[in-house]
Amino acid sequence: MSTPQHLAVIMDGNGRWAKRRFLPRIEGHRRGIESLRTIVSQARRRGIHSLSVFAFSSENWRRPEDEVSALMRFFVAGLEREAEPLARAGVRLHVVGDKTGFSEELIGAVQRAEAATANAVAEGSFMHLNVCINYGGRWDIVQAARKLAEQGEAIDVASLESHLTMQWSGPVDLMIRTGGESRISNFILWQAAYAELYFTERLWPDFGAEDLSEALDWYGSRERRFGMTSEQISGERS
Numbered sequence: 001m002s003t004p005q006h007l008a009v010i011m012d013g014n015g016r017w018a019k020r021r022f023l024p025r026i027e028g029h030r031r032g033i034e035s036l037r038t039i040v041s042q043a044r045r046r047g048i049h050s051l052s053v054f055a056f057s058s059e060n061w062r063r064p065e066d067e068v069s070a071l072m073r074f075f076v077a078g079l080e081r082e083a084e085p086l087a088r089a090g091v092r093l094h095v096v097g098d099k100t101g102f103s104e105e106l107i108g109a110v111q112r113a114e115a116a117t118a119n120a121v122a123e124g125s126f127m128h129l130n131v132c133i134n135y136g137g138r139w140d141i142v143q144a145a146r147k148l149a150e151q152g153e154a155i156d157v158a159s160l161e162s163h164l165t166m167q168w169s170g171p172v173d174l175m176i177r178t179g180g181e182s183r184i185s186n187f188i189l190w191q192a193a194y195a196e197l198y199f200t201e202r203l204w205p206d207f208g209a210e211d212l213s214e215a216l217d218w219y220g221s222r223e224r225r226f227g228m229t230s231e232q233i234s235g236e237r238s
């Protein structure tokens with residue numbers, strides 16, 4: 001059964017998880033970090049090449065200021081705390097998004113965490129972990145187009161694609177969204193053009209190893225046709 005090379009996850013439902021327990025939303029985010037830890041180690045164990053997670057969208061600035069600032073504190077603390085364990089586990093961390101919106105403190109934490117994991121290898125292999133903060137799929141396409149325009153390069157599919165973020169990860173094979181919504185909310189767009197989309201009611205703080213297994217089993221049962229016919233695909237395999 002095939003495993004996705006590039007898995008993208010929209011980690012949604014933290015606020016509702018907290019609300020159901022009469023807890024502040026931020027407690028949901030705190031618990032969400034636990035889920036992320038589990039999913040990173042499971043993805044690594046399963047030999048996934050790249051895991052991209054949506055931690056903060058370019059639209060999430062619209063949230064109440066106290067929630068935004070708590071999330072930013074979590075990002076700084078999380079990067080400081082997790083960099084060494086990630087490096088030991090063979091995980092190369094990248095923070096992807098429009099960093100012009102980051103505080104000095106966050107920029108420093110990102111630089112240190114990325115440097116600490118830049119050469120991470122364990123048992124002869126490694127996984128890329130792209131943590132998307134102030135990320136938007138539309139922004140990604142625009143920044144690529146802008147680079148091409150600045151360099152006076154022709155705009156075509158190949159040239160634009162080569163300027164997108166997360167070059168090291170390639171196209172998204174499977175995109176999981178927790179929390180019951182069936183939308184992409186401006187997460188990875190271009191690179192997810194042919195992604196299999198998996199939506200689950202499970203709220204992100206409740207999403208665990210078994211839920212990931214279910215999603216990966218479902219992915220393994222898909223026939224990815226890329227515009228071809230089913231007969232062509234089975235013919236190729238035989």
Ligand code: IPE
Nearest residue numbers: 011012013014015016017055
């Ligand atoms: C996702 O959970 C985390 C972030 C957007 C940072 P939410 O905070 O969106 O949780 P719900 O959707 O309100 O339950």
Ligand code: IPE
Nearest residue numbers: 010011012054055056057185
């Ligand atoms: C998407 O979730 C962003 C992240 C998971 C970081 P949202 O909760 O912000 O998405 P919408 O607003 O419900 O579409």
Ligand code: MG
Nearest residue numbers: 012013014179
């Ligand atoms: Mg949400």
